Amino acid sequence: MPPTSRTVRCRARLRRPAEPADATWSFLVLPAAASAGLPTRGLVTVQGTLAGHGFTATLQPDGQGSHWLKVDAALRDAAGVADGDRVALVFAPLAEEPDPEMPDDVVAALAAHPAAAAQWPTLTPAQRRDWIHWITSGKKAETRVKRLATACDMLAAGKRRACCFDRSGIYSNAMSAPKAAD
Missing domain, CATH: 2.40.30.100 (AF2212/PG0164-like)
Incomplete structure (x- = not known):
């Protein structure tokens, strides 16, 4: 692209x-x-x-x-x-966002939830990337597992975007650049 x-x-x-x-x-x-x-x-x-x-x-x-x-x-x-x-x-x-790489646990969860899997291909690449980022950005393993289950439920219900996800990190303090060693 x-x-x-x-x-x-x-x-x-x-x-x-x-x-x-x-x-x-x-x-x-x-x-x-x-x-x-x-x-x-x-x-x-x-x-x-x-x-x-x-x-x-x-x-x-x-x-x-x-x-x-x-x-x-x-x-x-x-x-x-x-x-x-x-x-x-x-x-x-890029003029168009590329499809994101699918983490193995997201692939497995979608395979186990047919309604969520049916919704996934209807999303834009940017929407899919946002879902993956929201799922994988949790700091604890249990947060990721919980978000994955929530995402499957939301997708199965027809949701197209991760709820309440601050894409910039400005308002949620959820994202930041790494701290420098020097």
């Missing part, structure tokens, strides 16, 4: 997360002005370059009205950048 015509250019510092201590990935928080150029304060998939190296990724809300990007070791190494570097980013939101 090609990006939209909304190209964003900025620079941001690549950081190492404080937790987990053995993380192999890095992250950066977009400057507020760069994030303001995106169509939503919630999750948004973009295509662009990091230090001149191409990538496609989903930016996550930081709960402060901006977004953050998880940079895996392969992208960081291919771009020739290291934690602490200020890196150039050029990106644009």
Whole structure:
């Protein structure tokens, strides 16, 4: 899917997360002005370059009205950048959100609930991504299990969106960028 015509250019510092201590990935928080150029304060998939190296990724809300990007070791190494570097980013939101990856427990739960499974393909990719994000964002395993059961019940009842889900994290304090190790 090609990006939209909304190209964003900025620079941001690549950081190492404080937790987990053995993380192999890095992250950066977009400057507020760069994030303001995106169509939503919630999750948004973009295509662009990091230090001149191409990538496609989903930016996550930081709960402060901006977004953050998880940079895996392969992208960081291919771009020739290291934690602490200020890196150039050029990106644009994709014209259409791609289908999200389905976690195994979501696949199994839908298979066990035919009415919920029948509703799932009628959802847009962004709606499916929001459901998955809501289900998987619980910090405790029992929260995830409870949300999965609730999601199946809501989907079976014809609901298209996760109830009361703050996509930006601003109002619920449910989302944030990782804390930096430095």
